[in-house]
Amino acid sequence: MPESLGLVELTRTLVAFETINPPGNERPCAEHLGGLLEDGGFFVSYHDFADTRTSLVARIGGASDTKPLCFTGHIDVVPLGAAPWSVDPFAGEIADGKLYGRGTTDMKSGVAAFVVAGLNLAKDFAKGPGVVLVITAGEETGCEGAYHLAGLGDVLGEAGAIVVAEPTSNQPWIGHKGALWLKARTTGVTAHGSMPEQGDNAVYKAARAIGQLEDFDFNIARHQVLGKPTLNVGSVHGGLNINSVPDLAEVGIDIRTILDQDHAILRSQLTGYLGEDVELESVVDVGGVLTDPADEWMQEVHEIMTEILDGPPESRTAPYFTDASALTPAYGGPPTVILGPGEAVMAHQTDEYCLVNKIGEARDAYIEIASRWNAR
Secondary structure, three states: OOOOOOHHHHHHHHHHOOOEOOOOOOHHHHHHHHHHHHHOOOEEEEEEEEOOEEEEEEEEOOOOOOOOEEEEEEOOEOOOOOOOOOOOOOOOOEEOOEEEOOOHHHHHHHHHHHHHHHHHOHHHHOOOOOEEEEEEOOOOOOOHHHHHHHOOOOOOOOOOEEEEOOOOOOOOEOEEOEEEEEEEEEEOEOOEOOOHHHOEOHHHHHHHHHHHHHOOOOOOOOEOOOEOOEEEEEEEEEOOOOOEOOOEEEEEEEEEEOOOOOHHHHHHHHHHHHOOOOEEEEEEEEOOEEOOOOOHHHHHHHHHHHHHHOOOOOOOOEOOOOOHHHHHHHOOOOOEEEOOOOOHHHOOOOOOEEEHHHHHHHHHHHHHHHHHHHOO
């Protein structure tokens, strides 16, 4: 491992790369991480799904019949939001045990933790099953980088289990719902606002659709772990000026699905439910993942985290989606745990932070999980 590489310092360095998505521009951050990993003995490959939208895959080891362990995380972050920050969002300031900045929780602290863990164990990994680190671009807008990697043939290689370093306060979560984001579009005919009878108001059509969406019933039984599917209208846009009849309106719909819900069928159901005045377009379409908590490896992870957390961890699922939507199926469905140092409630927040001690805790957890895997 590079002698001067510290865990908190690496997290701060990653935060300093402005990878707000859109536009993303993850390449400089990916190349920085790739350089560290190459210096540490990893074989690194870079893969762009668009200009400067760079993901990387780093691997070491493989001298075993056991498949390697995969760690994954993304390096894009969401926009800063309209509210002013009380700190520089890219400076990585530390106060009262908290590391502040956009992406500290979601999820550059997690990436830093597994990169440092991997570099610490690089010599050991070279003699066993090893690890593969999948560091992606474009996760925040629908796992674009991960799906791109999954479609590139043998770029990802193999993995026998996956650790997703998304924010869980180092609790080992066993899965998450799927997500289907739709844009509902209504159209009309524009006219002067003083003569609305001469036009056809697209906003009125959108309003009727929103009322229908509030009453939509999925008509499906609650999943015992993932709960029930949800639907939320998250955005409404219509019209260009106050004194014209609007001829276009768009409604953003965020649906979170449970296992066995077919997104194509669900979209077809909504199309029929909303009627011919509404056109639906898919914006994000990612599946859910769930690992049986009784899985042998998941039990091992829980055992490790019980010791590190000084008590039994929660057995629950994440409220958000992750790159596991793309990577778990691409790797053939191995057990997948979501486990990272960030605070889930701080994701996408103004003055986002991660607790400094949680970053070191995550590194220690990753080292123990990977060491046990490599001893197989």
